[in-house]
Amino acid sequence: MTKRKVIKVVLIVVAIGIAAAASIVLYLFNKPHRDVQSADVNFTLTASDLVQEYLTDPKAGNLKYLDDSGDSKIIAVTGTVRSISRDMNNQLVVLLQDDGDKAGVSCTFSAATNAAAEKLTAGQTVTIKGVIRSGAGYDADLDLYEDVIIEKSDILNP
Amino acid sequence: MKKLTYLLMISATFLAFAAFRPVAGKLVTKAGHISFFSHTAVEDITANNYKVVSTLETETGNVAFSVPMQSFEFEKSLMQEHFNSKDFLNTKEFPKAKFEGKIANLSAVDFSKDGTYEVSVSGNLTIKDVTKPITEKGTITVKGGVVNAKTKFNLVLGDYGVTFKKGKPSTNIAKEIEVTLNADYQGE
Numbered sequence: 001m002t003k004r005k006v007i008k009v010v011l012i013v014v015a016i017g018i019a020a021a022a023s024i025v026l027y028l029f030n031k032p033h034r035d036v037q038s039a040d041v042n043f044t045l046t047a048s049d050l051v052q053e054y055l056t057d058p059k060a061g062n063l064k065y066l067d068d069s070g071d072s073k074i075i076a077v078t079g080t081v082r083s084i085s086r087d088m089n090n091q092l093v094v095l096l097q098d099d100g101d102k103a104g105v106s107c108t109f110s111a112a113t114n115a116a117a118e119k120l121t122a123g124q125t126v127t128i129k130g131v132i133r134s135g136a137g138y139d140a141d142l143d144l145y146e147d148v149i150i151e152k153s154d155i156l157n158p
Numbered sequence: 159m160k161k162l163t164y165l166l167m168i169s170a171t172f173l174a175f176a177a178f179r180p181v182a183g184k185l186v187t188k189a190g191h192i193s194f195f196s197h198t199a200v201e202d203i204t205a206n207n208y209k210v211v212s213t214l215e216t217e218t219g220n221v222a223f224s225v226p227m228q229s230f231e232f233e234k235s236l237m238q239e240h241f242n243s244k245d246f247l248n249t250k251e252f253p254k255a256k257f258e259g260k261i262a263n264l265s266a267v268d269f270s271k272d273g274t275y276e277v278s279v280s281g282n283l284t285i286k287d288v289t290k291p292i293t294e295k296g297t298i299t300v301k302g303g304v305v306n307a308k309t310k311f312n313l314v315l316g317d318y319g320v321t322f323k324k325g326k327p328s329t330n331i332a333k334e335i336e337v338t339l340n341a342d343y344q345g346e
Contacts (some may be wrong), residue, residue, distance in 0.1 A: 033235040066250040070228050070242030087208045088191040088340065106188065108209065133209065134226035134253045141222035141258035142213045144186065144346075149209050149226050 034071050036131045036152035037113070047079025047096040047105040050148055054135035055102065061135045071131070076156050077105050077148075078127040081120050092117035094128065095147065103136040103145040113154040120155075129156040183345065185214045185305055190341035192225055194313075196332040203237060203331065205230040212341050214307065219264035221279060221307075223257040223339075240327055246320055247286060255285045257292075267298055274299045279309070285318040296339075305343040313337050 054061040079096030097104025130153035190210030196203040209229040227249040232238040259281015280293040296309035322328040
């Protein structure tokens with residue numbers, strides 16, 4: 001092998017390496033958001049139980065349900081529809097709260113799933129799938145109980 | 159006939175009172191909108207969050223905000239991951255940012271009269287378990303019994319221990335970000 005050939009091979013290898021590194025960086029940079037609705041459900045439980053878990057031990061709740069990356073656990077939660085409202089991003093928000101519970105589970109739908117939430121009526125029992133963002137708890141400054149927050153929601157058909 | 163006129167008058171008076179019922183007491187929202195904007199020569203970054211819980215007491219001027227940090231949504235998923243990670247906002251351990259404070263010039267606001275009122279709010283902001291006193295200006299708008307609050311202010315991330323020492327975030331995220339808040343309150 002001549003010296004020139006060796007240089008040629010080295011250059012090609014380096015070029016391939018740079019191209020591979022650049023494409024990995026580009027892929028990571030433009031990586032799409034996780035599609036919550038097509039991902040697997042991590043926990044299936046009732047709105048009452050989820051709220052109770054957080055009221056009993058919020059730290060344990062955060063450890064169990066939240067993730068460092070922000071892609072927290074995907075939950076299928078069953079409860080009674082207390083109210084349906086619309087947020088400032090034109091997304092429907094369904095509050096699941098059973099009688100006697102101090103807080104509920106606030107489920108925000110999306111442009112893609114709003115139509116499903118529109119069909120719900122107060123008092124109905126429903127199972128909603130979504131990603132958990134934060135837990136329930138009493139806040140002394142607000143002087144009220146905050147609901148568990150679920151987003152990217154859709155109705156889970158049995 | 160006289161009885162009917164009387165009835166009509168009573169119901170008209172009642173309706174008028176119902177329609178112009180002054181908003182008072184504790185006002186609440188569970189769907190406030192908060193966003194932030196970071197500008198650097200490299201790129202502009204925006205994140206939106208529509209799950210702000212807030213209360214406003216019209217008699218005392220007390221205000222409180224609770225912001226679920228994982229509800230901030232970014233255009234790029236990598237930015238959202240950075241934001242939530244242990245190195246930056248550590249949202250698994252500190253899932254909420256909080257503010258509690260008071261409207262300093264409460265007498266300037268007439269919650270029973272439609273109008274736009276400039277307010278100054280002072281209190282404590284807690285992000286990532288670091289609490290700092292802040293005073294910011296805002297606008298309260300009363301219209302047909304609905305109370306809206308808006309504010310826009312700058313926040314130095316380093317004040318709350320949010321620092322970017324190396325890599326992309328240190329060059330692509332501004333040291334000072336612009337925070338915008340918009341909340342429609344309702345009676346409790």
